[in-house]
Amino acid sequence: MQLEPGLHLLQNYLEADEQRRFWEICRDLAGGAVPMYSPTVRGGKKMSVGMLCLGRHWNALTYKYESTRADYDDAPVAPVPQDWVQLASRAAADAGFTFAPDLCIMNWYDADGRMGLHQDKDEGRESIDAGLPVVSISLGDTARFLFGGIRRRDPIQSLLLESGDTFVFGGAARLRYHGVSRIVPGTAPPGLGIEGRFNLTFRKY
Numbered sequence: 001m002q003l004e005p006g007l008h009l010l011q012n013y014l015e016a017d018e019q020r021r022f023w024e025i026c027r028d029l030a031g032g033a034v035p036m037y038s039p040t041v042r043g044g045k046k047m048s049v050g051m052l053c054l055g056r057h058w059n060a061l062t063y064k065y066e067s068t069r070a071d072y073d074d075a076p077v078a079p080v081p082q083d084w085v086q087l088a089s090r091a092a093a094d095a096g097f098t099f100a101p102d103l104c105i106m107n108w109y110d111a112d113g114r115m116g117l118h119q120d121k122d123e124g125r126e127s128i129d130a131g132l133p134v135v136s137i138s139l140g141d142t143a144r145f146l147f148g149g150i151r152r153r154d155p156i157q158s159l160l161l162e163s164g165d166t167f168v169f170g171g172a173a174r175l176r177y178h179g180v181s182r183i184v185p186g187t188a189p190p191g192l193g194i195e196g197r198f199n200l201t202f203r204k205y
Contacts, residue, residue: 003159006131006173007147008095014137014164016191023139025081026106026198029054034075036108049113055080055103056205063122065103065205080104080202088135088202095168097133101202109143109197115180117146117156124205132204133170139163140197142187148177163188163197 001009014022029052030036036052039060047060056065057077069075085101092099107115120134138161145167148156158181161167169176180199188194 002095004173006133006169006171007176008168009159010091010094010166010168011162012164013091013166014139016164016189019139019164019189020192022084022137022200023192023194023198026108026139026200029078029106030108032078034069034078036106037072039071047115049115050108052106053103054078054084054106055101058105058122065122084200084202087137091135091137091166092133092168092170095133095170097168097170099133099135099170099202099204101135101204103203103205105201105203107199107201109141109180109183109199111141111183111185111196113180113183113197117148117152117177117179119150119175119177120201120203121175123203127204128174131171131174133168133174135202136161136167136169137200137202138165138167138197139199140188140192140194142184143180143197143199144182144184146177146179146181150175150177152177160184163192 036050041060059071061071145161148154
């Protein structure tokens with residue numbers, strides 16, 4: 001479903017078994033050899049979400065991508081699982097984009113997790129100028145997702161992203177401000193037996 005030019009919401013995009021499989025992979029990666037952590041951004045504030053980058057690491061102090069976690073423990077970055085790349089490419093195609101991501105930022109939200117309004121603008125100039133999309137996949141509890149315009153002062157809209165939903169923004173909407181204002185605890189599909197929210201955002205550097 002196209003909400004506006006460049007903004008697409010693919011509801012229930014992942015079936016329950018896919019959600020479970022991806023959730024288990026996220027959980028294993030988060031506690032693996034290169035574990036998830038909560039970054040400290042420029043200015044000294046610690047983010048309220050856990051983060052793990054695949055393919056390329058986003059440095060929260062420099063706002064640049066790199067091959068190791070230089071802002072934290074200098075650990076190497078694991079690759080994006082190939083089936084994740086295929087899923088993100090398929091979702092982008094269903095939204096009208098040709099897209100082969102080479103990085104994924106995986107964020108973990110508990111009941112207190114939030115993400116302030118921001119632009120995804122640290123990818124390569126060629127990728128941004130081409131309007132290549134960001135593909136965002138939600139797993140677990142429902143999130144209240146905010147999206148505005150390309151200027152911070154533009155009006156803000158909101159919608160609920162449920163487990164299995166995929167949100168794609170690219171083209172003219174590629175640099176729109178967006179964020180997460182709240183997590184709704186206890187809203188993950190009962191059959192999954194999970195709490196909290198993993199969010200996977202795929203990009204092309």
